[in-house]
Amino acid sequence: MTSAMTNAMTKAMTNTTTLACSRRSALASFTLAAAAGCQASAPFAQAPDSEPHPSAPPSPPSISPLATPVVLSTWRHGLPANAGALRALARSGTALDAVEAGCRVVELDCPDMTVGLGSRPDRDGFVTLDAAIMTDDGRAGCVAFVQGVAHPISLARLVMEKTPHVLLAGAGAEQFARECGIEVAPPKLTPEAERQWREWLVEKKYEPKVNIENHDTISMLALDTQGRMAAASTTSGLAYKMHGRIGDSPIIGAGVFVDAPIGGAICTGLGETVLRTLGAHLAVEAMRAGASPQEACEHAIARIIAKNGDPKSYQVGMLALDYRGRVGAYAVQKGFNYASGTNLVDAPSKLG
Numbered sequence: 001m002t003s004a005m006t007n008a009m010t011k012a013m014t015n016t017t018t019l020a021c022s023r024r025s026a027l028a029s030f031t032l033a034a035a036a037g038c039q040a041s042a043p044f045a046q047a048p049d050s051e052p053h054p055s056a057p058p059s060p061p062s063i064s065p066l067a068t069p070v071v072l073s074t075w076r077h078g079l080p081a082n083a084g085a086l087r088a089l090a091r092s093g094t095a096l097d098a099v100e101a102g103c104r105v106v107e108l109d110c111p112d113m114t115v116g117l118g119s120r121p122d123r124d125g126f127v128t129l130d131a132a133i134m135t136d137d138g139r140a141g142c143v144a145f146v147q148g149v150a151h152p153i154s155l156a157r158l159v160m161e162k163t164p165h166v167l168l169a170g171a172g173a174e175q176f177a178r179e180c181g182i183e184v185a186p187p188k189l190t191p192e193a194e195r196q197w198r199e200w201l202v203e204k205k206y207e208p209k210v211n212i213e214n215h216d217t218i219s220m221l222a223l224d225t226q227g228r229m230a231a232a233s234t235t236s237g238l239a240y241k242m243h244g245r246i247g248d249s250p251i252i253g254a255g256v257f258v259d260a261p262i263g264g265a266i267c268t269g270l271g272e273t274v275l276r277t278l279g280a281h282l283a284v285e286a287m288r289a290g291a292s293p294q295e296a297c298e299h300a301i302a303r304i305i306a307k308n309g310d311p312k313s314y315q316v317g318m319l320a321l322d323y324r325g326r327v328g329a330y331a332v333q334k335g336f337n338y339a340s341g342t343n344l345v346d347a348p349s350k351l352g
């Protein structure tokens with residue numbers, strides 16, 4: 001070997017070692033901060049725009065499509081949702097179609113009455129629905145506080161594809177639905193929802209209390225074999241919430257976020273806690289800084305707990321996915337499960 005070659009090799013190795021070390025130390029400080037449940041330091045520190053970034057995050061990974069798609073959904077009703085998503089993938093092959101189709105399955109039939117028109121109402125007896133859909137190229141559509149629409153997720157997709165806006169709410173969203181030829185039904189509870197609501201009125205005396213049982217939702221992430229990722233969420237939010245209350249699910253960055261070539265994250269649980277921290281965005285940005293999807297979920301849940309007080313009083317579950325197909329799952333409390341393809345998986349949690 002010539003001395004020139006030896007010098008070049010030594011230089012290359014030194015550069016590689018320096019890069020690996022800075023990435024390792026960035027990750028180490030990230031992990032320590034996450035473990036401490038506090039704001040991370042070096043990798044997340046933002047400098048003013050005019051100054052160079054003090055510690056640039058690792059360069060983004062490139063996307064190599066996987067041979068098989070990945071589909072993730074929150075809770076047990078994620079199993080039929082995933083089945084619908086996988087059927088859509090077999091037809092069109094796009095992650096966007098997959099998450100919409102999966103959400104539609106649960107909007108039509110949600111046994112725990114937390115998604116779609118069959119849901120439990122707000123405290124005034126109205127079912128008001130929230131939904132969001134997002135693709136990894138930054139396109140997004142959301143609807144909030146809509147009534148009478150059987151498939152809010154498809155309305156959210158129409159907002160994304162047919163309007164210059166991201167979020168439509170209430171009567172305006174319903175008007176847009178009619179303009180698109182979508183039926184908007186008059187408010188009506190199912191007999192079971194009405195029975196439970198009347199019982200609640202007697203017991204709770206109209207107080208919009210939340211606990212860890214009066215909500216659920218379906219949030220989904222899909223990665224197709226072309227290397228495209230999409231996220232979606234659809235929900236009736238908290239049962240017996242105040243009329244007009246909107247949760248995290250239709251808010252981009254809170255309930256859902258996806259960004260190529262980093263990955264995506266979705267949330268379920270008490271929306272107020274996720275809104276205060278923009279949980280899904282937090283997890284994706286942690287992945288951008290070098291965290292694995294699992295580390296990213298743990299980091300975001302730690303931040304949610306740090307900002308929202310006693311974690312025994314609420315539940316949040318989070319899923320994250322990257323383009324290598326790696327999955328992260330973490331929750332505040334025990335009991336959060338999710339569907340990964342055709343399997344139901346129990347997620348680890350902070351409170352064990």
Ligand code: SD4
Nearest residue numbers: 216217237247268269271
């Ligand atoms: C909300 N995050 O409206 C939704 C509800 C939910 O598990 O996901 N519950 O707050």
